[in-house]
Each structure stands twice: as structure tokens, then as C-alpha cells.
Amino acid sequence: MSLPAELSQALARFAALPTVLVTTDYDGVVAPIVADPAAAFPLPGTVAALESLAGLPGVTVALVSGRDRATLGRLSGAPASLVTVGSHGAEWDEGFEGALTADLVELRATVLSGLTAIAGRFPGAAVEPKPLGAALHVRNVVDPSAGPVALEEARRGPAALPGVHATDGKAVLELTVLDASKGRALQTLRERTGAAAVLYLGDDVTDEKAFAVLTEAEDVSVKVGDGATAARFRVDGPVDARAVFEELLALRRG
Numbered sequence: 438m439s440l441p442a443e444l445s446q447a448l449a450r451f452a453a454l455p456t457v458l459v460t461t462d463y464d465g466v467v468a469p470i471v472a473d474p475a476a477a478f479p480l481p482g483t484v485a486a487l488e489s490l491a492g493l494p495g496v497t498v499a500l501v502s503g504r505d506r507a508t509l510g511r512l513s514g515a516p517a518s519l520v521t522v523g524s525h526g527a528e529w530d531e532g533f534e535g536a537l538t539a540d541l542v543e544l545r546a547t548v549l550s551g552l553t554a555i556a557g558r559f560p561g562a563a564v565e566p567k568p569l570g571a572a573l574h575v576r577n578v579v580d581p582s583a584g585p586v587a588l589e590e591a592r593r594g595p596a597a598l599p600g601v602h603a604t605d606g607k608a609v610l611e612l613t614v615l616d617a618s619k620g621r622a623l624q625t626l627r628e629r630t631g632a633a634a635v636l637y638l639g640d641d642v643t644d645e646k647a648f649a650v651l652t653e654a655e656d657v658s659v660k661v662g663d664g665a666t667a668a669r670f671r672v673d674g675p676v677d678a679r680a681v682f683e684e685l686l687a688l689r690r691g
């Protein structure tokens with residue numbers, strides 16, 4: 438598989454830097470999009486390439502996902518050498534980015550029950566509980582015209598509660614009680630590693646916050662799939678994303 442020439446050139450410049458941070462979204466990039474969120478497993482070879490990159494001097498690799506961190510670890514099978522950041526940037530190895538107070542725990546329970554009630558009225562809808570909130574999935578709603586109606590009910594209901602943060606995704610509305618940003622997560626990782634440049638691949642609207650902070654000269658932002666984006670480069674899907682990691686690995690190994 439050959440990548441766009443300009444992307445390959447950017448990867449070559451990136452690979453030549455002393456310290457780099459390789460980051461990626463999970464669903465839609467490492468794992469192809471599938472109907473069942475619990476069955477979204479990595480494309481063969483992608484995690485192996487990331488693990489090999491993480492084993493090279495001067496390279497840090499991180500998965501930055503909307504998934505809760507435990508699920509991200511389980512589904513991805515990521516080895517300990519990969520940093521994992523969950524809940525759209527709010528969930529780290531050391532805990533949440535912010536305090537989950539008793540009030541927020543109660544608010545999270547309200548959000549979960551509100552979304553569950555809505556899902557119960559739309560056959561095929563499902564709720565994915567997360568430590569900081571929940572996601573309402575409508576990909577499998579039986580009546581295709583009903584999915585947007587369910588999402589709109591959620592927007593006008595639980596999403597409108599004070600203190601609730603809503604994020605749109607692919608056939609999903611995610612509600613959290615702590616504000617989170619993949620962009621902030623990348624900035625934190627950049628500071629912690631002292632990396633000269635950051636690579637990030639993402640496929641969804643939430644990834645735009647990550648692309649927005651990749652403003653250094655040798656940063657490389659790659660949109661995976663269709664849709665408006667601020668990323669500098671675009672590839673078609675997870676197979677191409679794997680090719681990006683494999684090409685970077687070959688370049689870095691020299």
C-alpha cells in the first residue's frame with residue numbers, strides 16, 4: 438500500500454526527529470467500525486506496529502480514545518509499553534482529569550438512567566455505560582429514521598442537564614460529567630514526553646480537538662476517512678492507518 442507522497446515526506450521528517458509522540462484514536466483507526474461496540478477489535482498488525490514503535494528509542498506511543506480506559510485496554514490488547522488515555526482524554530493511568538465528586542457521581546447516574554429510558558423506547562438502541570457518563574448508540578436502531586429522533590431526545594433531555602457535556606460521534610451521543618478534550622490530552626502528553634513533534638490519527642468529529650493542537654512545524658495530523666477536517670493529511674481507512682504506522686516504523690528503524 439502506498440501512502441500519499443506528501444504524507445510520506447512528512448513522516449520522513451517526523452521520523453528523523455530525536456523524540457516523537459505517536460498518538461492515535463482507537464475506533465475507526467486502529468479498529469474498523471463494526472455494528473457491535475463490544476466487538477471492535479484491532480486490525481491485525483496495527484497494534485504490533487505500534488508496539489514496535491514504542492520499543493524504539495525516543496518514541497512514545499499513546500492510544501487516546503473515547504472509550505473508557507479499561508475497555509480500551511481490553512479490546513485493543515495494548516501492551517504496557519503503550520500509554521492509554523480513555524474517556525476522550527479525561528481518564529489516565531493515574532485517575533481522572535478532575536475530581537469525580539459525590540454530586541457528579543449522582544449526575545452520572547441520572548444521565549445513565551435517562552439514556553437507558555430513551556434507548557428502551559427505540560428498538561436496537563443501546564447504552565454504553567462509562568465511568569464518567571454514558572453513550573447512546575443508535576447504529577443498530579431497527580427503524581433507520583428513528584435513530585436521529587432518539588439522539589434528539591437525548592440532546593433535549595439528559596444532555597441539557599447542567600454540568601453534562603455532550604459529544605457527537607458516529608451514530609452515537611456521548612454524555613460525560615467531566616469536560617474532556619483529546620486536544621488537552623495531546624498537550625499533556627507532549628509536555629510529559631518533551632516530544633519535538635506529535636503524530637495523531639483520528640476518524641471522528643471528536644478528533645478535531647486533537648488535530649487543532651497539532652500546530653508545530655513537524656506535527657503530522659491525519660484524518661482517517663470522510664468528513665470535514667482540520668487535519669493536514671487524509672487516508673481512507675484503518676488499512677491505510679496501519680500503513681502509516683508501518684511506514685513510520687521502517688523510517689525510524691532506518
Ligand SMILES: O=P(O)(O)OC[C@H]1O[C@H](O[C@H]2O[C@H](CO)[C@@H](O)[C@H](O)[C@H]2O)[C@H](O)[C@@H](O)[C@@H]1O
Pocket residue numbers: 462463464465469470471472473474475477501502503504505565572574576606607608609611641643
Ligand atoms: O475515540 P474513539 O476511540 O474513536 O472512540 C469513539 C467511540 O467509539 C465507539 O463507538 C463507535 O465504534 C463502534 C464500534 O465500531 C460503533 O459500533 C459505534 O457506532 C461508533 O460510534 C465506542 O463504543 C464509544 O464508546 C467511543 O467513545
